[in-house]
Every structure is written in structure tokens, then in C-alpha cells.
Amino acid sequence: MSVLDPDPPYRWIPEMLDPPEHTIWRRLLAPLFSPAAVARLADRARSHAVSLIDEIAARDPRTCDFVTDFARVYPTTIFLELLGLPVEDLGTFLTWEHAILHAPPAERANRVQAMGQVIGYFTEVIAARRGKPENDLISAAVTWKIDGRPVPERDLMDMCLLLFMAGLDTVTAQLSYAFWHLATHDEDREKITADPALIPDAMEELLRAYSIVQPARKLTRDADVHGCPMKAGDMVLLPLNQANRDPAAFPDAAQVILDRTQNRHLAFGVGPHRCLGAHLARLEMRIAFEEWHTRIPHYHLAGPPTEHADLVLGLTHLPLTFS
Numbered sequence: 001m002s003v004l005d006p007d008p009p010y011r012w013i014p015e016m017l018d019p020p021e022h023t024i025w026r027r028l029l030a031p032l033f034s035p036a037a038v039a040r041l042a043d044r045a046r047s048h049a050v051s052l053i054d055e056i057a058a059r060d061p062r063t064c065d066f067v068t069d070f071a072r073v074y075p076t077t078i079f080l081e082l083l084g085l086p087v088e089d090l091g092t093f094l095t096w097e098h099a100i101l102h103a104p105p106a107e108r109a110n111r112v113q114a115m116g117q118v119i120g121y122f123t124e125v126i127a128a129r130r131g132k133p134e135n136d137l138i139s140a141a142v143t144w145k146i147d148g149r150p151v152p153e154r155d156l157m158d159m160c161l162l163l164f165m166a167g168l169d170t171v172t173a174q175l176s177y178a179f180w181h182l183a184t185h186d187e188d189r190e191k192i193t194a195d196p197a198l199i200p201d202a203m204e205e206l207l208r209a210y211s212i213v214q215p216a217r218k219l220t221r222d223a224d225v226h227g228c229p230m231k232a233g234d235m236v237l238l239p240l241n242q243a244n245r246d247p248a249a250f251p252d253a254a255q256v257i258l259d260r261t262q263n264r265h266l267a268f269g270v271g272p273h274r275c276l277g278a279h280l281a282r283l284e285m286r287i288a289f290e291e292w293h294t295r296i297p298h299y300h301l302a303g304p305p306t307e308h309a310d311l312v313l314g315l316t317h318l319p320l321t322f323s
């Protein structure tokens, strides 16, 4: 839920639902995002990562914009695979993603237009899968029933729109911050390249230290938190990066310690709305770390990165030079 929008005219499913409706949707969606389901995407994810990185590694001069050349394209391609959508639609998806999530204020009218286009696109895909099911998330979703009745078309659309927003930009942003850190901390980068077995722990630490999501909640009753009075109906922002750098929870919280033990961070949230795509996100990130550092072990900043801040924090550009 957006902190800026206490009574939104839209409904992101399952993010904006409460139990018991939320629980029903999570039960339907969970098998599609389980470790086993996600593992089935691993080979294709790896081959997408490898082909993107090989193309970058072969460049002369040896420079790239990590965000636009890799971090945006890679998760979007896997998202298309997950939903059984043609990879040729990648460019269109990237344009919509930019308009919905990152359009500058002057172009905000394009946001609504792009949301309409995404909904129009999914309307056609849902109709097509009803006629001819395939082995993908949307084909499964059109067979779901809630209380014995098929899920309304509008709800399926709201779910697709939420998956679109939750699944693309987050991995992009998380990879961008991680690679910014590694491009500017030679020792950490060298540790990863020398010992790829460190990658899973290093990834968790970078998730902790650079948490990008800022969830929001609406208060259901008056409350007082550490002397701060809040009223029912107020919106509160929960910046997970603050929690994850809390010195009371993590020793040397401001330091990145790649082999940190005891790292129970909140980068994927907590409670009933905990990230549904966490296994997928971890898989995508691990593969990107492994394949990138095998092919491009030495890289540095080629210019200043640019950041953006919204419901999800992220980088717009990360210019890199490599050898």
C-alpha cells in the first residue's frame, strides 16, 4: 500500500488485502512461488544472465550502464518467462515499467496511460489462456475458484498488475545497489570473486544493508509508538532500511560484513505480507552474482550513479568500467 494514497481507487492483490481474503490469495499463489517452482526457472534465468553479460563483456570500450544494460532487462525477461509471455515483448514491458514506476513528475500522465496499457495487455493474455491453457502462472490463475466461484476478471488483472510492480523493479534496484557497493569496495568484490561460495551470505548482507522497499500501513486504531501519537486512519511508512541498520538489532549495523552470521534482516518484509517472490528474487540475484563475477571480476564506477526514491528506492544509472 502506498503511504501517499490512504484510500486508493485501485486494489493491488494480494498486497492490499486483509485476512481472510488475503490468506485465500496467498494459498493460491504460494505453490507458484515455492522453492521447487522457482528452481524450475533456474536454467532459463541463467541462460538469460549469461547472454546479457557475455554481450557486455565483449564491448569495446569496456563500459556499461549496469542498470539499463543488465539490471532492468534481466528480471523483466524472467518475469515474462514466469507468466508465459513472449520475450519479444520485453521492450514494451520496459517502457511501461519506466512510465509507471519512474516517470518524472512532468510525465506522470503517462503513468495512468501505461497502467491502462498493462491492464489491456493482460486482458488479452487472460482471454487467450482461458481458450488455450499453457504451463504458466496465468493459465493456473484462470482455473482458480474462491468460495466455489471463478476469480473475477478484474481481480486477476489486479494481481497481474501487482506482480508486474513487485517483481520487476525490486530485483533491478537490489542488484543495482549491490553492484554499486561492490564497484566501490574492492576488498568485498575480491572476496566474492575469489570464493563464490560466499555469494549467498554476501547477498543477504547486501539485502540487509541496502533495503529498498518502504511498505506502508493504515492504522486501524489509535496508537502511541515511543511517544509518537498516531490516529486510526493515519498512514505510516515503514522504511525497512532503517530497521535493517538498527544497531540494537545488528552489531556494526552500518558496516557491510559479507560473511555476517545471524542476519535475520527484514528486506523481504515480515508478517502475512512477507514477500511472496523472495525465493525467486534470491535465485535471480544469486545467478547474476555468480555469472557476472565469473565473466567480469574487475569493475569500477565510470561516473556518478543516480538514485531515485519512491515506494521503492533504486538507481537510475550506474555507469561502470571494467577490465
Ligand code: HEM
Binding pocket: 001, 013, 014, 015, 016, 026, 162, 163, 166, 167, 168, 170, 171, 174, 212, 213, 215, 216, 240, 266, 267, 268, 269, 270, 272, 273, 274, 275, 276, 277, 278, 280, 281, 282
Ligand atoms: C530483491 C527483490 C525483492 C524485494 C527486496 C522485495 C521486497 C518485498 C517486501 C518488503 C514486501 C512486503 C511489502 C509489505 O509488507 O507491504 C514484498 C511483498 C511482495 N512481493 Fe516482493 N520483493 C522482491 C522481489 C519480488 C519478486 C521477484 C516478486 C514476484 C515476481 C515479488 C512479489 C511480491 C508480492 C506478490 C508481494 C505481496 C505479498 C502480499 O501482500 O502477501 N517480490 N516484497
